[in-house]
Amino acid sequence: MFIHCYHYGMEILWPKPGKYIVAVSGGVDSVVLLHRLAVRSSQFAVLPTDRLVRNNLESTNDQPNNEKSMKGEKRKIKNRYELIVAHVDHGWRTDSSDDERFVRELAQKYKLNYVSTKLTLPKKSEAAARAGRWEFLHDLRVKHDATAIITAHHADDIAETILINLQRGTGRSGLTSLKETLHIKRPLLNVTKNQIYEYCVAHNIEFVEDSTNKDNTYTRNAIRAKLGRAQNTSKKLQKIYSRMLTINAEIDELLGGIEKAVSDKQGARINVDRQAFSSLDQKIQHELLRFLVLRLNSDAELNTEQITRGADSINASLPSKITELGSRIELKHQKQISSIVRISTPRMEVLK
Incomplete structure (x- = not known):
């Protein structure tokens, strides 16, 4: 369930009430997101400037004009969200x-509540940092029995992510990777x-302000700089994103039917009938393989x-062979079954 909230010209898609892990880097996007969430949560008082909230649950016609009505507004939003702030230090900068x-x-x-972690990565890799960051957030969600993780991805990130994923060769799913899921809200x-x-x-x-944001040796920074000079391209990519959401949903529905015929999900693994x-x-x-990996x-x-390597290994690998695919996924092959399994992640030091 989403609540469309128009606030200072911002259309915010609020998730339903519950417990959430909020990813906060300290940058402007996540700090603004946390401010909006904190205002709506039971742990933070309502600000007078935040009374102009418009959505399908709160009236916009009658603004509170006395202390009694303001207290009523506070009661209305109390306990909407229970928030746990999560921060990841990648350990790359001396000032992190x-x-x-x-x-x-x-x-x-x-x-x-607040929890942070400092990643210890084998090398300065954007992919490894991202994997460690998400593993930390997902582990927190499970540990605290939270509804979902909330991130501060915004409209401008859509175009950047499409181009990054096209460059990586992630296929059709990469065009809509910022879509919300059951456990990730944006x-x-x-x-x-x-x-x-x-x-x-x-x-x-x-x-x-992250001092590395100006460093164009990082893929996202380089693409962001180029998009900043091509606003029309960014808008077109956002339109493509909207169309691909619909197309991908239809393809996933078809793949779901095939999935039932060739595989069986058992806990943290999916067993695939090789024949x-x-x-x-x-x-x-x-x-289908990409679809099943995303299920895990x-x-x-x-x-x-x-x-391609993963599909080829299911078709031809000998029993007992293990194929590592990346993104913490490996294939364990038996004579008749290949199991898709999640593997361990970069070592992290958790701070509280």
């Missing part, structure tokens, strides 16, 4: 501890970066080469 301290103090200000997907900055200025909100899989057309094999790990990003 400053970001951690900023987010921790922000959580204390809002009287929210309330700001209809909000632009400019709107986030406007909200930040209007509320005098402080945030930190039934081998009987499928090669393109369908590839789409909705954040997995396998490129075309990895998917």
Whole structure:
């Protein structure tokens, strides 16, 4: 269930009430998101400037004009959200501890629970950092029995992510990887970066600027810089994203029918009937394997080469052989069955 909230020109897609892990880096996007969530949660008082909330649950015609009506508004939104602020220090920058301290103090200000981690990665890899970050967030969600993880991805991120995933060769799923899932919510997907900055200025909100954001050796930064000079391209990609959501949903429905015929999900693994899989057309094999991997790990990003290697291994690998695909996924082969399994992640030091 989503609540469409128009606030300072921002269309926010609120998830239903519940317990959530909120990913906060300290940057402007996540800090603005946390401010909006904190205002609506039971742990933070309603701000006078935040009374102008418009959605299908709260009236916009009658603004409170006395203390009694304001108390009524507070009761109305009380206990909407229970928030746990989560911060990841990738350990790449000498000043990254400053970001951690900023987010921790922000959580204390809002009287929210806070957990952070510092990744210990084998090398300076964007993919490894992303894998470690998401593993930490998903583990927190399970540990705290939270409804979902909330991230601050916004409308401008859609175009960037499409181009990044096309470059990686992640296939059709990469065109809509920012879509919401059962355990990942993105309330700001209809909000632009400019709107986030406007909200930040209007509320005098402080945030930190990652010193690596200007470094174009990072893929996302380089693409962001190019998109900044081609706004029409960004808008067209956002339209493609909307169309692909519908198309991918239809394809996934068809794959769901095939899945029942060739595989069986058992806990943290999916067993694939090798003979039934081998009987499928090669393109369908590839789409089905990607579909099954995403069933295990909705954040997995396998490129075309990895998917091809995985499908080939199901078709031809000897029993007892293990094929590592990436994104913490491996295939364990037996004579009649190949099992898709999640594997361990980068070592992390958890801080509280």
